[in-house]
Amino acid sequence: MDLVLLFFIFVLAAFLGLELISKVPSQLHTPLMSGSNAISGITIVGAIVATGANEDGTTGMILGLLALIFATINVVGGYLVTDRMLQMFKKKGK
Amino acid sequence: MEFDSIINLAYVIAATLFVFGIKMLGSAETARRGNMVSGIGMLIAVVVTLLDREILDYKWIVAGLIIGALIGGIAARVVKMTSMPELVALFNGFGGFASLLVAWAELEKIESLGWQLYTGQMGTPAQFSSFVIYLAMLIGGVTFTGSLYAYGKLSGRVSGRALVFGGQKFLNILLLVAILGIGVVFTWGENLDTASSLFVIGVCLALIFGVMGVMPIGGGDMPVVISLLNSCSGLAASAAGFVIGNNVLIVAGCLVGASGLILTVIMCKAMNRSLGNVLFSGFGAASQSSGDDDDREPKAISAEDAYYVMEAASSVVFIPGYGMAVAQAQHVVKELAELLEENGAEVNFAIHPVAGRMPGHMNVLLAEADVPYEQLVEMDNINPIMPTVDVAVVIGANDVVNPAAANDESSPIYGMPIIEAHNAKTVFILKRGQGKGFSGLVNKLFVMDNSRMIYGDAKATISAMVNELKG
Structure with a gap:
């Protein structure tokens, strides 16, 4: 893939990220953090390819599998815990 | 070719959902839905990745997904609300570690293919690949041990106080120089045999550096550290995206990196201190008895x-x-x-x-x-x-x-x-x-x-x- 294009995407995403959450009430700081933390588990995509594309038993596959386990914990745990927190905020919100 | 376009299109959708998700997380009424929207984005990204033609075998993928989901799901269910900070820190560290491992797996791939074949496939110069592999490893490794140490401090497993010792700054600078030096040799070195041992040394140094970085930061400054580490785990994912040339990793990781940075700045402002001061001053380590002339005693009441x-x-x-x-x-x-x-x-x-x-x-x-x-x-x-x-x-x-x-x-x-x-x-x-x-x-x-x-x-x-x- 074209390198410059990747950088282009990166820079735009950075500005977007900076703009997105300029004014967040402090009440939501924790859920925002844990929710975005779950998104950073996107590295799961790389882990899936690394696990599946390498031959069985190679170092690459084992590293990939480890990555996959850790990334999945990050993703699944992150989303669920955020949801639990937000549910708590919600129920008395009326 | 066409199939790849479909995958990439799905990645665009996933990235869009992440953007909306983060946006919605910023307001009380929409926050919960926002989290679900971003979760759907993640699901889409995972599902289309499973269609990737490079994948030869699914059994380990399925095993990894199940093991990870079980551990993450159970941890998220049983944790007490009071232990929330440490759990978030722990998950965060895992994300960073996963990025490190993805970079490492890519290095293994390069070693088995050889540079010529690999660069031909990727269409990027060898130095670039080496550089981003090292970068993803470095940020991911620092995030991993930094978060684990923060987890220890938050859960009371290790002392929450700032730990400062003589020569600490010197040692840290030495570490940093070593990390950067090895990075330079790793990036421009041609020899794949030395590359892998250099990489392993780099991993060790990054892991040590994560611990050293969090060590001089005391409990009260933890909000800053946690949000900074959160930002780092995003950047690590983004770097891993450059490693494997995957744009959804780059975008999603960068979004997290940037929004985490904003949160870090908000926290610093709330303490009227600069980020540098929080990270390096060892604040609260020395109990300064600031020549206090006020000797009134506090009055107690039942x-x-x-x-x-x-x-x-x-x-x-x-x-x-x-x-x-x-x-x-x-x-x-x-x-x-x-x-x-x-x-x-x-x-x-x-x-x-x-x-x-x-x-x-x-x-x-x-x-x-x-x-x-x-x-x-x-x-x-x-x-x-x-x-x-x-x-x-x-x-x-x-x-x-x-x-x-x-x-x-x-x-x-x-x-x-x-x-x-x-x-x-x-x-x-x-x-x-x-x-x-x-x-x-x-x-x-x-x-x-x-x-x-x-x-x-x-x-x-x-x-x-x-x-x-x-x-």
Whole structure:
């Protein structure tokens, strides 16, 4: 893939990220953090390819599998815990 | 070719959902849906990745997904709300570690293919691949051990105090130079045999550096560290995206990196300190006895006597801090607040942005105890009405109510915005003992004429008041 294009995407995403959450009430700081933390588990995509594309038993596959386990914990745990927190905020919100 | 376009198109959709998800997380009404939207984005990304033609075998993928989902799911279900900061730190560290491993797996792939074949496939120069592999490893590794150490500090497994020793800065600089030096050799070295041993050394150094970086940072500065590490885990994912040339990783990781940075800046502002100061000063490590001329003794009062004042009050403000989390007093505080309201008083909770150990820590605890959202007042809104408040009850907070921050220019925390509890007509301070706060500073609030200390466990104290009110 074209390198410059990747950088282009990166820079735009950075500005977007900076703009997105300029004014967040402090009440939501924790859920925002844990929710975005779950998104950073996107590295799961790389882990899936690394696990599946390498031959069985190679170092690459084992590293990939480890990555996959850790990334999945990050993703699944992150989303669920955020949801639990937000549910708590919600129920008395009326 | 066409198939790849479909995958990439799905990635665009996933990235869009992440953007919307983060946006929606920023507002109370839409936050929960926002989290689900971003979760759907993640699901789409995972599912289309499974269609990738490079994948030869699914059994390990399925196994990895199941194991990870089970561990993550159970951890998320059983954790107590009071342990939320450490769990978030732990998950965060895992994300960073996964990015490190993805970079490592890619290096293995390069070794099995050889540079010529690999660069032909990727269409990027060898130096670029080496560079981003090293970068993803470095950020991921630092995030991993930094988060684990933060987890240890937050859960009380290791001392939460800032740890400073002689030559620490020198050692850190030495480490950093070594990491960068190896990175340069790794990036421009042609030999794949040395590359892999250099990489392993780099991994070790990065892991050590993560621990060293968090070591001199004390408990009260944890909100900053946690949000910074959060930002780092995003950047690590983004770097891993450059490694495997995958744009959804680049975008999603970068979004997290940038939004985490914003949160970090907000936290720093709430303490009126620069990020550099938080990271490198070892703040709170040395208990500076700042030649204090004020030798007035704090006046103590019993919970029963305090109750009579509370009963007569028409407006009460609770100011919670980390001590409330430690004592797990949020439920009894809520009970007390309800009784006071029935008694005709107006009750509010004043929340300082850095009270507790993670951004928004107090909000989570009070929400768990069912305190209505309308009663949670941010610092800037409560301060103007503070002089009209009859009783301010400080529960396990210290530095965030220290008037020295407002009026003592020689104080290390001078300029930090505080909740002006000292302006209330009466201040009750619930405190376990006579120890100092995280900053190690003497708190002038405790010796003021309108202040009364109530020593003892916050939960027991509040329970005693609740019983008086009921009785």
